Amino acid sequence: MSKILEGLKYSESHEWVKAEGNVAYIGVTDFAQKEMGDITYVDMPEEGDDVLAGEEFGALESVKASSELISPVSGVVLAANTELEDAPEKVNEDAFGSWIIKVEMSNAAELDALMDAAGYKAHIGE
Amino acid sequence: MSELQNTEALKLTCLYEEHLALQAKMSPFAGFMMPIQYSSITQEHNAVRHKAGMFDVSHMGEIFVEGPEAEAFVNHIFTNEIRGFGPGKVLYGMMCYPDGGTVDDLLVYREFEADHFLLVVNAANIDKDFAWIEEHAKGFNCKVVNASADWGQIAVQGPEAEKAVIEVLGFKEAAALGFYTFCDVTYNGKRLILSRTGYTGEDGFELYTTTDNTVEIWKRLLAAGVEPCGLGCRDTLRFEAGLPLYGDELSPEISPVMAGLGMFCKYDKDFIGKEALLDQKAGNIARKLVGIEIEDKAIPRAGYPVELEDGREVGIVTTGYHSISLDKSVCFALVDKEFAALDTLLSIRIRKKTFPGKVVKKRFYQTNYKK
Numbered sequence: 001m002s003k004i005l006e007g008l009k010y011s012e013s014h015e016w017v018k019a020e021g022n023v024a025y026i027g028v029t030d031f032a033q034k035e036m037g038d039i040t041y042v043d044m045p046e047e048g049d050d051v052l053a054g055e056e057f058g059a060l061e062s063v064k065a066s067s068e069l070i071s072p073v074s075g076v077v078l079a080a081n082t083e084l085e086d087a088p089e090k091v092n093e094d095a096f097g098s099w100i101i102k103v104e105m106s107n108a109a110e111l112d113a114l115m116d117a118a119g120y121k122a123h124i125g126e
Numbered sequence: 127m128s129e130l131q132n133t134e135a136l137k138l139t140c141l142y143e144e145h146l147a148l149q150a151k152m153s154p155f156a157g158f159m160m161p162i163q164y165s166s167i168t169q170e171h172n173a174v175r176h177k178a179g180m181f182d183v184s185h186m187g188e189i190f191v192e193g194p195e196a197e198a199f200v201n202h203i204f205t206n207e208i209r210g211f212g213p214g215k216v217l218y219g220m221m222c223y224p225d226g227g228t229v230d231d232l233l234v235y236r237e238f239e240a241d242h243f244l245l246v247v248n249a250a251n252i253d254k255d256f257a258w259i260e261e262h263a264k265g266f267n268c269k270v271v272n273a274s275a276d277w278g279q280i281a282v283q284g285p286e287a288e289k290a291v292i293e294v295l296g297f298k299e300a301a302a303l304g305f306y307t308f309c310d311v312t313y314n315g316k317r318l319i320l321s322r323t324g325y326t327g328e329d330g331f332e333l334y335t336t337t338d339n340t341v342e343i344w345k346r347l348l349a350a351g352v353e354p355c356g357l358g359c360r361d362t363l364r365f366e367a368g369l370p371l372y373g374d375e376l377s378p379e380i381s382p383v384m385a386g387l388g389m390f391c392k393y394d395k396d397f398i399g400k401e402a403l404l405d406q407k408a409g410n411i412a413r414k415l416v417g418i419e420i421e422d423k424a425i426p427r428a429g430y431p432v433e434l435e436d437g438r439e440v441g442i443v444t445t446g447y448h449s450i451s452l453d454k455s456v457c458f459a460l461v462d463k464e465f466a467a468l469d470t471l472l473s474i475r476i477r478k479k480t481f482p483g484k485v486v487k488k489r490f491y492q493t494n495y496k497k
Contacts, residue, residue, distance in 0.1 A: 022209065038168050040448045041423045060478060061425045063167040063447065064358050085423075 002031035010120035011072040025099040031071045031124045033095045036062045038076050044080035073110045075103040139184035140278045140337035156250035158185040163356040171450045173353035178284035180352045188277045189245040191255040193268030196241045199349030207392035213238045216306045219390045222399025226381040248372045271446035278340025294350040305495045327367025327493040355359045368489030374444045414466040419456045420483035426457040432471045
């Protein structure tokens with residue numbers, strides 16, 4: 001069973017969003033990190049880059065495969081979690097504690113299109 | 127599991143139930159349902175580098191060639207020279223098309239019985255190879271038998287492989303075997319080929335025997351603590367050791383000469399593809415396989431473009447990883463021959479970014495074979 005946190009929003013491509021006002025923290029779910037296996041590299045955008053809902057903003061790399069990161073919301077990157085540059089395994093260890101980017105949302109209404117914890121639980125079929 | 131419609135046609139090895147019992151992550155490979163990993167690729171990789179790991183390689187093909195003209199025939203389809211290499215020896219080489227493209231890479235075993243050879247071929251190519259071999263055997267007095275379904279195979283690899291084979295399985299003969307030699311032993315009254323070969327860059331053995339024996343040996347090694355290893359780390363290990371994988375670094379379009387495997391082609395004999403390979407060796411070749419190391423943790427994957435500083439595309443990545451044993455991002459790439467020299471500056475495009483790197487030797491890892 002994968003861990004799912006109440007109070008977060010979820011995308012079909014397994015990103016989570018934690019909104020605090022207009023600021024969104026974005027990471028990947030516990031289900032996603034399990035599917036990936038050992039994560040060896042996180043490809044992240046830089047501060048000031050634009051991200052668009054539904055579009056790629058980076059990638060997770062495991063030994064065997066790379067998996068695109070899709071932004072659940074639109075906005076401007078306030079910060080990337082540079083701690084993951086040297087310690088990508090933190091995503092495996094604590095997927096919900098390891099945000100990847102922090103975004104100032106340009107349209108917070110986009111959150112309404114995402115799933116809640118119950119919806120995401122059904123989505124991954126667990 | 128994107129190819130559900132093909133699942134029914136997938137073959138299973140004799141160890142399939144063991145993989146399920148170990149809750150391996152399974153995936154289709156070369157027409158077989160195979161274990162990709164049991165614990166994690168990194169853990170399994172490190173077990174082989176530092177202790178001992180075992181692989182189910184029962185999907186590999188075993189083709190026997192025997193008869194008065196078996197030697198002449200095998201030498202006719204094989205790039206390496208089998209004359210003068212005696213019983214109990216194993217030789218690596220390729221079979222090529224007349225244009226030099228690669229049919230397959232394989233091991234040839236000269237058996238202890240006169241005029242008997244065993245050819246061990248890639249799982250994905252068994253049917254193609256068998257058809258190729260049968261067709262070309264027509265003019266020779268020899269018999270060709272595809273016995274792939276009757277044989278199981280386990281590879282035991284790593285610095286503690288010899289200890290496992292001797293102490294757990296009781297094969298004392300292992301101690302005297304040099305690299306690329308084999309002997310015949312008996313296990314439960316059935317033949318077992320004990321071969322000091324492998325595909326990891328470490329010392330180790332490959333054990334060919336009946337499917338029943340294979341299951342029993344797997345269980346005994348597992349109980350003794352030998353790490354079960356999947357195809358995931360088989361690829362990371364062989365890659366670091368500079369070993370090619372058919373389909374990535376060798377193919378009908380990629381000849382042994384392009385792949386830098388010319389030392390396994392011997393030209394003082396006739397074999398299919400010789401003229402084309404000699405021509406390529408003389409310089410008539412567009413691309414060569416190189417190693418490239420980049421200065422970043424980003425991972426060059428198969429299919430990513432190789433570029434010059436000005437953005438001109440001069441090649442393509444065939445296999446790439448962030449090397450587990452070296453902690454460096456490295457890849458094999460086919461590049462235009464004028465950019466194949468060591469230390470040539472080449473970049474890899476990874477998604478939206480370009481990462482500078484340089485040409486390095488393909489053997490990224492210092493191998494530890496038994497002398």
